[in-house]
Amino acid sequence: MGLTIKSTGNRLLKDELNYDDNCHVIALIGNPNVGKSTIFNTLTGLNQHTGNWPGKTVESASGSYFYNGNKYTLIDLPGTYSLFASSKEEEVSRDFICFEKHDLTIVVLDATIIERNLNLATQIIETKDNVIVCVNLMDEAKKRNISVNLKKLQNILKVPVIGTSATNKKSLDKLVKLIEKTCNDKTSKKMEFKYDEKIEDVIKKMTKTLDKYVITNTNRFFAIKILEDNKEFNNKIYDYLKLDETTRKKVEEVNLNCNTYLKINKINDYQDKMICSIIKRNSEIANEVCNASTLKISKTDKILTSKVFGIPIMILFLGIILWLTISGSNYPSFLLSKLLFSINDQIAKFLTLIHTPSLIYDIIINGVLKTLTWVISVMLPPMAIFFPLFTLLEDSGFLPRIAFNLDKLFNKAKCHGKQALSMCMGFGCNACGVVGARIIDSPRERLIGILTNAFVPCNGRFPGLIAIITMFFAAGSSFKSTIILTTVIVLSIITTLLISKLLSCTILKGLPSSFVLEMPQYRKPQIKKVIIRSIFDRTLFVLGRAISVAAPAGLVIWLMSNIMIDGSSILSYCTEALNPIASLFGLDGTILIAFILGFPANEIVIPIMIMGYMKTSNLTDYNSLVELKTLLIDNGWTYVTAICTLIFMMFHFPCSTTILTIKKETNSKLWTFVAFILPTLVGLLICFIINTIFSLI
Amino acid sequence: MEITLDKLPMNEIGRVINLNVNNNLKRRLLDLGLTRGTEIKKLYKSPLNDPCAYLIRGSVIALRGEDAKNISVFYDCQSKLGGD
Numbered sequence: 001m002g003l004t005i006k007s008t009g010n011r012l013l014k015d016e017l018n019y020d021d022n023c024h025v026i027a028l029i030g031n032p033n034v035g036k037s038t039i040f041n042t043l044t045g046l047n048q049h050t051g052n053w054p055g056k057t058v059e060s061a062s063g064s065y066f067y068n069g070n071k072y073t074l075i076d077l078p079g080t081y082s083l084f085a086s087s088k089e090e091e092v093s094r095d096f097i098c099f100e101k102h103d104l105t106i107v108v109l110d111a112t113i114i115e116r117n118l119n120l121a122t123q124i125i126e127t128k129d130n131v132i133v134c135v136n137l138m139d140e141a142k143k144r145n146i147s148v149n150l151k152k153l154q155n156i157l158k159v160p161v162i163g164t165s166a167t168n169k170k171s172l173d174k175l176v177k178l179i180e181k182t183c184n185d186k187t188s189k190k191m192e193f194k195y196d197e198k199i200e201d202v203i204k205k206m207t208k209t210l211d212k213y214v215i216t217n218t219n220r221f222f223a224i225k226i227l228e229d230n231k232e233f234n235n236k237i238y239d240y241l242k243l244d245e246t247t248r249k250k251v252e253e254v255n256l257n258c259n260t261y262l263k264i265n266k267i268n269d270y271q272d273k274m275i276c277s278i279i280k281r282n283s284e285i286a287n288e289v290c291n292a293s294t295l296k297i298s299k300t301d302k303i304l305t306s307k308v309f310g311i312p313i314m315i316l317f318l319g320i321i322l323w324l325t326i327s328g329s330n331y332p333s334f335l336l337s338k339l340l341f342s343i344n345d346q347i348a349k350f351l352t353l354i355h356t357p358s359l360i361y362d363i364i365i366n367g368v369l370k371t372l373t374w375v376i377s378v379m380l381p382p383m384a385i386f387f388p389l390f391t392l393l394e395d396s397g398f399l400p401r402i403a404f405n406l407d408k409l410f411n412k413a414k415c416h417g418k419q420a421l422s423m424c425m426g427f428g429c430n431a432c433g434v435v436g437a438r439i440i441d442s443p444r445e446r447l448i449g450i451l452t453n454a455f456v457p458c459n460g461r462f463p464g465l466i467a468i469i470t471m472f473f474a475a476g477s478s479f480k481s482t483i484i485l486t487t488v489i490v491l492s493i494i495t496t497l498l499i500s501k502l503l504s505c506t507i508l509k510g511l512p513s514s515f516v517l518e519m520p521q522y523r524k525p526q527i528k529k530v531i532i533r534s535i536f537d538r539t540l541f542v543l544g545r546a547i548s549v550a551a552p553a554g555l556v557i558w559l560m561s562n563i564m565i566d567g568s569s570i571l572s573y574c575t576e577a578l579n580p581i582a583s584l585f586g587l588d589g590t591i592l593i594a595f596i597l598g599f600p601a602n603e604i605v606i607p608i609m610i611m612g613y614m615k616t617s618n619l620t621d622y623n624s625l626v627e628l629k630t631l632l633i634d635n636g637w638t639y640v641t642a643i644c645t646l647i648f649m650m651f652h653f654p655c656s657t658t659i660l661t662i663k664k665e666t667n668s669k670l671w672t673f674v675a676f677i678l679p680t681l682v683g684l685l686i687c688f689i690i691n692t693i694f695s696l697i
Numbered sequence: 698m699e700i701t702l703d704k705l706p707m708n709e710i711g712r713v714i715n716l717n718v719n720n721n722l723k724r725r726l727l728d729l730g731l732t733r734g735t736e737i738k739k740l741y742k743s744p745l746n747d748p749c750a751y752l753i754r755g756s757v758i759a760l761r762g763e764d765a766k767n768i769s770v771f772y773d774c775q776s777k778l779g780g781d
Binding site for chain 1: 718719721722723724725726727728729730732733740741742743744745746747748750754755756757758759760761763764
């Protein structure tokens with residue numbers, strides 16, 4: 001269901017993983033993109049971010065449900081291919097499975113690629129006592145003529161196996177029953193896995209050593225891991241097992257002996273050998289339970305990634321989405337403003353009726369309510385239309401293709417191909433894009449992804465861009481607006497690449513790391529559900545922000561323009577003070593103040609600007625954007641002002657939520673400052689150049 | 698004959714001989730099931746020629762040329778008429 005209200009905005013800043021003691025804790029783990037989050041959402045009724053691309057869950061989430069009077073808490077872990085973690089979010093999953101207390105582990109498998117998914121499943125079965133194997137996406141498998149013999153799989157693995165289709169509620173009801181049964185009946189005898197003789201020797205030796213000091217059910221698994229000789233992880237294991245210093249030394253000594261023994265026997269790559277034997281045995285299991293299927297490479301992919309059509313089609317898709325957003329929001333905007341202004345009139349009448357003092361009347365009607373009306377009627381419709389469309393693209397599996405098509409460019413900018421994915425999330429919400437950058441393994445490239453995310457306009461900035469373009473450059477034509485906005489977006493992507501390249505060559509020097517991206521099969525999104533859900537979510541989100549941010553901002557701007565000192569308002573002092581600087585960049589004082597007051601939420605910048613200008617004009621009603629243009633021109637706007645405001649709207653400091661998210665993700669004041677100042681400087685520089693060129697002509 | 702993966706012709710299948718890549722990538726590729734002897738098929742290129750998508754044990758995986766260069770595969774070009 002794509003980006004949801006939970007996965008964007010302020011909520012990203014909260015660490016939430018809480019559960020009490022009187023419930024069954026269940027971990028959901030699986031390869032990336034097998035539908036864990038969808039299962040999680042259906043069972044808990046929550047709206048965790050889902051979508052058809054590997055890596056969108058980068059943080060664990062928890063949620064609960066009740067069944068037969070018992071509480072069950074599910075933990076949705078980031079997708080991982082194995083317990084040999086190699087990236088940050090995979091470590092989260094591994095550490096949870098290894099060290100956090102939970103009663104049951106559900107391994108979710110993709111029925112269409114059983115063989116590869118078994119790697120993780122068998123590793124988990126080896127580690128944990130209580131495991132359910134949940135073969136998800138059975139409906140997809142059926143569509144592609146892949147049959148999975150669940151009974152046989154259960155007999156081989158000796159743990160409960162269940163087939164589900166996450167979108168089919170009935171199959172999940174069965175899962176809920178199975179969870180209850182498995183939680184209460186812990187005596188499952190599971191399959192034992194054996195490795196090569198020599199490796200088995202050292203594992204046994206290490207297990208025996210551990211058994212001497214501490215008794216757990218998972219000593220064999222810890223023995224296997226300790227032998228991998230990863231210092232950091234071994235220390236975590238010792239901490240977990242509460243081994244004291246002398247014991248640690250003894251265990252390490254045995255570890256050294258074992259590793260020497262392996263070397264003498266010409267086994268130099270213990271970990272590789274382990275993985276190879278896991279893969280070999282899984283390939284055998286897969287052959288037994290699954291009919292050999294030939295993957296049909298969809299023709300769509302050949303076209304979407306072809307030399308001639310690949311990039312034009314992507315731009316066309318972008319154009320279509322933008323066109324639907326622009327032309328679709330005209331009418332609702334008009335209706336909303338009519339409705340809201342008439343409500344305002346009623347409120348005004350009511351306030352007069354109860355003899356409200358004129359000062360309070362003015363603050364409420366002309367300060368707060370008017371700003372709210374602008375935000376809701378002009379800003380809400382484009383946001384509520386763009387979001388579901390974007391979500392549909394995300395759910396269908398189109399994003400990895402974008403990353404695939406653009407990777408060469410990101411490679412040239414010496415950054416990671418997956419940055420394309422976090423950049424795409426940025427179009428929805430920059431804060432979400434910043435968190436999404438966790439899918440990039442290398443710290444250098446991840447930081448570039450974080451610092452450059454605000455170079456693409458987020459959902460909150462789209463309405464402002466659309467308004468300026470429609471007023472000044474498209475004369476109200478949706479088609480022209482679309483073309484211009486598409487160009488602007490493409491330019492923002494190019495800027496992202498250039499800035500990434502600049503960072504890679506200066507303060508974040510380094511070579512691009514390797515790039516492995518899985519291209520999932522296309523899935524048909526649940527269109528109706530997505531549209532209803534995400535329009536609803538977005539509307540609530542914007543309304544919430546309108547009340548918490550736009551209303552106070554409206555109050556501030558009203559106070560600024562009405563508190564008089566020596567015959568002039570505070571606002572005019574401020575704008576006059578800012579004017580000389582602003583005019584260097586083709587802007588004016590009011591625009592700068594609007595951007596500053598709009599720091600908590602970009603969608604209020606334009607409404608604040610209008611409020612600031614309004615004190616001199618008497619435009620009270622809103623019929624179309626063209627009328628607004630008159631207001632702006634009356635206040636000295638030229639085409640250059642429009643271009644520069646557009647540029648500054650694209651490139652300026654990210655909103656406060658994004659800044660706080662960056663602080664949390666980088667854990668560094670310096671990088672947060674860079675993320676703040678970098679887009680601002682770029683925006684000002686471009687504005688300065690444009691303004692200078694035009695003033696010379 | 699032994700070639701590197703990036704030289705594998707389009708729509709052809711090779712068998713992995715060796716992964717001469719850094720540890721992180723090696724782990725990733727092994728996780729995806731790319732062990733010695735595994736079949737790997739080149740499916741399609743990105744519009745800018747790099748990266749390429751490969752079929753590995755039932756899933757489609759994109760790899761950059763500079764990484765593919767370090768993966769050696771056995772490719773039987775004789776078995777295919779018109780192969781180069």
